[in-house]
Amino acid sequence: MELQVFVLLFCIPLVALSWALPESWQRYLGILITTLFLGLYAPESLLILTLTTLFSYYVLKYSTHIAAAMIVVCVVIFSVFVFFKLGLGKTIWIERLLPLGISYYSFRQIHYAMEAYKRKLPAHDLKDYFAYLFFLPTLLIGPIHRFPEFMKDGRRRRWDNSLFSEGLERILYGFVKVIVLGNYLISARGGALMDMLEANGYLWLSTYVDVVRYIANSYIQFAGFSDIAIGLALTMGYRVMENFDSPFRATDISDFWQRWHISLSTWCREYVYFPFYSVTRNYYIGIFFSMLILALWHDITWQYLAWASVHVIGINTWHIYHRSALRVALHRFIIAPVFWGRFITFHFVVLSFVLISGKNGEEIWRTFKILFGFHV
Amino acid sequence: MHTEELLHKSLTGELKKKVFLDLVGKQHTYGDFFSDVAKMRNLFLSKGLKEGDKIFLSIEGDYDIALLFLTCVLSGFTAVSLDPHINGNRAKAIFEQAEAKACVLEDHLFEKWGIDKSSLFALSKKETQKKGALFKKLLKSSSSEPADESSYPAVLGILENTLTDYHPPSPDSIAYILFTSGTTSDPKGVMITQRNLWAHITTLKNVYGMDDTTRILNNLSFYHADGMMEGPVLTAFCQGTLVRLVKKFEISLIADILASIYKHRISHLIAPPSMLALINKFSEGYEDSFQTPDFKFIISLSAHLEEHLWQNFEQTFKTKIVNVYGLTETVSGSLFSGTSDELRKIGTVGKPVDCEVKVLDESGNALPANQEGELLIKGDHVFKGYYKNQEATDKVLKDGWLYSGDLAVQDEQGHVKITGRKKNIIIVGGFNVHPEEVSEVINTHPLVLESVCVGVKDTVFGEKLIACVVASDPAKLTKNVLRAFLTEQLEINKMPADILFYKEFPKGLAGKVQLKELEKTFGKDQAPDQVQQDLQQEIFRLASSSFKVDANGLTMSDNSQTVNGWxxxxxxxxxxxxxxxxxxxxxxxxxxxxxxxxxxEDILKKHLSNA
Known part of the structure; x- marks a missing residue:
């Protein structure tokens, strides 16, 4: 949160100057302010971002074999990302666990490389690419917005009262979500409720509240920060893609992944699922690798791998069921299928998140035992 | 048109600071522009020009041609404007025929076209040395450069912008003459009177629902009736703003054009079908461009709008296209399809507004509904005649009715559909090309025995020109040799898309080239639309089974975000x-x-064509 406030502080002059200075200065302004910000708070990230930006741009620009260039860029960027994700950064000179924003800018660079391979990049130069990766509102917390959209907004941005006001509203909503709903209501008050329930012997209910609280807090916090990022971008005239679309209204697990962390899930679909499918011609392998990358993006632990595996099984099972005669038969008898779809999806997601919320295997096992009535 | 009101409001009133023209990023206010209009008017008056005198204009630069054209139109002089890139012989013939009292030409054209400056008041356009704005102001007072009365735009620096003794031109005086087609020996200058012009501009303003909040994006040439009349003239009349984004339309600029709809708060985009076809094809990621609070509709004019393109475009961009039919002889438009439900019918040019139409058979009898005949138009906007060409005028203008030369059918509701063409004109991307004019130029090549030019359907440009040539020495006359020759002689829009060589042409007994036989050799009038539609239907059929949705509900603009189940x-x-x-x-x-x-569809087409 503290860092987000600093981002906001740097964004104030950025937004003001972005409307005051001529259009031709815009790209340089964004790059300069982000450079100052990263220089102050995360010089190691500034260095990595600058070097990888130059590397990916020039390799893709000057390579005569675009498929090879794309593979080289993806492998290098992904290796750097995994290197730091594994905590190996500490072995050199970086104190911080993870360079600021690396999860986002690495995936943006891979997106750029894949779009270059698809020959879908709009005409641009190095400063456009730098401006995209150095876009301060989304630098640290996403969404993983896309380069063609960034270029489009750069082309058409103009002062728009309603857009600016919408941006301010989104920032406000974001802070309300993070501070009031997330920090106060769900964390503090929710925690107190859980403690009270546990103290009164309602162990099952207390555990249920705890697991729901975990995912609700994850959603509210992340959606709140996304709101702030989207709002800041709007105040500069940029419409950044949404990251959440009422995920708990999802009626099945496939639907959930089209509503939860959309910028990452669509990234995985476009750049992992489709390539793996086109090579293997196997749906299930595509889904497996997508979820694997999605898990790795969060953390490289057995818990995330287990969480991803559960979702792979869930999604594939749903797809088989969705196209089966069983579904048609069942739907003849089920009353309110939408409600049951939401109910099952929500609880599947809540239970899967137990795998990543628990501190260790023992705690996870204990939670499951309580929830399924095996705890004595 | 209250021309007086426009001038006063612009020079001293509420319009003074309002932007009139936004030309490739450079903004010109009503105050600045009409101040220059007043200056040029004063100059021409001081040289003894009076109402009805012709001023010949052929200069580069959108601002300059708009300025001089509007100076003429508002002052009562007759503007004779000619694209500076026109073939030299033709330009010279037109210049001589015009008998202008004054001219404003690009400096090099005087020599190129052999124009004697002493025979009239001549202004030559010369580039001035550009100075920085700051130093320009500092140096202005100390400038010792002599004022040059024969050089434009330098002359603006020494003229007064006071509007003395202004009175609106007489309705019967000729506002402008546009030379649209015809061979060198038979040029056709369309004479439009002040009454014709303002009657039609009033119609356009009303039918398009334009007012002072209107912002028009029109990138057509100002030497084209649709560029000038539906550009600066209409904009000034509405007291709106005209935006031009690029000097020349190119595919690489489509993204900029689409982005500008929001950026420049455009309310009306004026574009020929060829531009719409290219936008439709190369606009991926920009499909939401017309979803802005200010945008009203697209105005398609100058050429036939294919029904398939019309529907596809509207579905893709979720916007409305108004299809306009008109001729240079009717200022710009006449029939409109789309501004209201009553006028709109896809595939037609709609209904006449502020004019009458009828469809006649070969014998001159009025035809009932749904029967094909020649379209005739009558109204205040119909031109006075061809300049110094009574014979041509008599052929097309009878009892106030203009014989359009286009074949049409009118349905029971009054919607008119253009079905063919009687006259020998090819419309390439909105530009009228007279095939005989191009043949005439080709025949001047020493190695050409004879040539014929014909129009062929084209998916992007509507039609394209094919030149069929018989060479005296086929070994020496290659396509490249002839192209290089034609580049020097023809405007870019009149260049043949392809040149085909023949040993001899198929001819009839009278020795006339049998065009139908000739056309068989290169497959004229293929209908790629049907093939395209069949492919789309097949894609929808398969998609409906994959996504479990109704195929009839799918459109080409749909994507993974808009289709449930995708x-x-x-x-x-x-x-x-x-x-x-x-x-x-x-x-x-x-x-x-x-x-x-x-x-x-694009990827499939590529695979199918490679198969």
């Missing part, structure tokens, strides 16, 4: 089905971009 698994199901159906295999990059029907 998830990752269903996407790959569709890909597999397409591969089986068309017996092909898509690559990784292709599968990744097939997330909308348009991409799927």
């Amino acid at each position: 998830d990752s698994m269903a996407h790959l199901h569709l890909v597999t089905q397409l591969e089986e159906r068309f017996n092909t295999r898509f690559g990784a990059a292709e599968i990744m971009v097939m997330n909308n029907f348009k991409s799927i």
Whole structure:
């Protein structure tokens, strides 16, 4: 949160100057302010971002074999990302666990490389690419917005009262979500409720509240920060893609992944699922690798791998069921299928998140035992 | 048109600071522009020009041609404007025929066209030395450069912008003469009177619903009636703003053009079908461009708008196209399809507004509904005649009715559909090309024995010009040799898209070239639209089974975001089905971009053409 406030502080002059200075200065302004910000708070990230930006741009620009260039860029960027994700950064000179924003800018660079391979990049130069990766509102917390959209907004941005006001509203909503709903209501008050329930012997209910609280807090916090990022971008005239679309209204697990962390899930679909499918011609392998990358993006632990595996099984099972005669038969008898779809999806997601919320295997096992009535 | 009111409001009133023209990023206010109009008017008056005198204009630069044209139109002089890139012989013939009292030409054209400056008041356009704005102001007072009365735009620096003794021109005086077609020996200058012009501009303003908040994006040439009349003239009349984004339309600029709809708060985009076809094809990611609070509709004019393009474009961009039919002889438009439900019918040019139409058979009898005949138009906007060409005028203007030369049918509701053409004109991307004019130029090449030019259907430009040539020495006369020759002689819009060589032409007994026989040799009038529609229907059929949706509800503008059921698994199901159906295999990059029907169609077309 503290860092987000600093981002906001740097964004104030950025937004003001972005409307005051001529259009031709815009790209340089964004790059300069982000450079100052990263220089102050995360010089190691500034260095990595600058070097990888130059590397990916020039390799893709000057390579005569675009498929090879794309593979080289993806492998290098992904290796750097995994290197730091594994905590190996500490072995050199970086104190911080993870360079600021690396999860986002690495995936943006891979997106750029894949779009270059698809020959879908709009005409641009190095400063456009730098401006995209150095876009301060989304630098640290996403969404993983896309380069063609960034270029489009750069082309058409103009002062728009309603857009600016919408941006301010989104920032406000974001802070309300993070501070009031997330920090106060769900964390503090929710925690107190859980403690009270546990103290009164309602162990099952207390555990249920705890697991729901975990995912609700994850959603509210992340959606709140996304709101702030989207709002800041709007105040500069940029419409950044949404990251959440009422995920708990999802009626099945496939639907959930089209509503939860959309910028990452669509990234995985476009750049992992489709390539793996086109090579293997196997749906299930595509889904497996997508979820694997999605898990790795969060953390490289057995818990995330287990969480991803559960979702792979869930999604594939749903797809088989969705196209089966069983579904048609069942739907003849089920009353309110939408409600049951939401109910099952929500609880599947809540239970899967137990795998990543628990501190260790023992705690996870204990939670499951309580929830399924095996705890004595 | 209250021309007086416009001038006063611009020079001293509420319009003074308002932007009139936004030309490639440079803004010109009503105050600045009409101040220059007043200056040029004063100059011409001081040289003894009076109402009805012709001023010949042929200069580069949108601001300059708009300024001089409006100076003429508002002052009562007759503007004779000619594209400076026109063939030299033709330009010279037109210049001589015009008998202008004054001219403003690019400096090099005087020599190129052999124009004697002493015979009239001549202004030559010369580039001035550009100074920085700051130093320009500092140096202005100390400038010792002599004022040059024969050089434009330098002359603006020494003229007064006071509007003395202004009175609106007489309705019967000729506002302008536009030379549209015809051979060198038979040029046709369309004479439009002040009454014609303002009657039609009033119609346009009303039918398009324009007012002072209107912001028009029109990138057509100001030497084209649709560029000038539906550009600066209409804009000034509405007291709105005209935006021109690029000096010349290019595919690489489509993204900029689409982005500008929001950026410049455009309310009306004026574009020929060829531009719409290219926008439709190369606009991926910009499909939401017309979803802005200010945008009203697109105005398609200058050429036939294919029904398929019309529907596809409207579906893709979720906007409305108004199809306009008109001729240079009717200022710009006459019939309109789309501004209201009553006028709109896709595939037609709608109904006449502020004018009458009828359809006649060969014998001159009025035809009932749904029967094909020649379209006639009558109204205040119909031109006075061809300049110094009574014979040509008599052929097309009888009892106030203009014989359009276009074949049409009118349905019971009054909607008119253009079905063919009686006159020998080819419309290439909105530009009228007289095939005889191009043949005439080709025949001047020493190695050409004879030539014929014909129009062929084209998916982007509507029609394209094919030159059929018989060479005296086929070994020496290649396409490149002839192209290089023609580049020097013809405007870019009149250049043949292809040149075909023949040993001899098929001829009839009278020795006349049998065009129908000739056309068979290169497959005229192919209908690619049907093939395209069949492919789309097949894609929709397969998609409906993959996504479990109704095929009739799918449109080419749909994508993975807009179709329920288009998830990752269903996407790959569709890909597999397409591969089986068309017996092909898509690559990784292709599968990744097939997330909308348009991409799927493009990729499939590529595979099918390679098969």
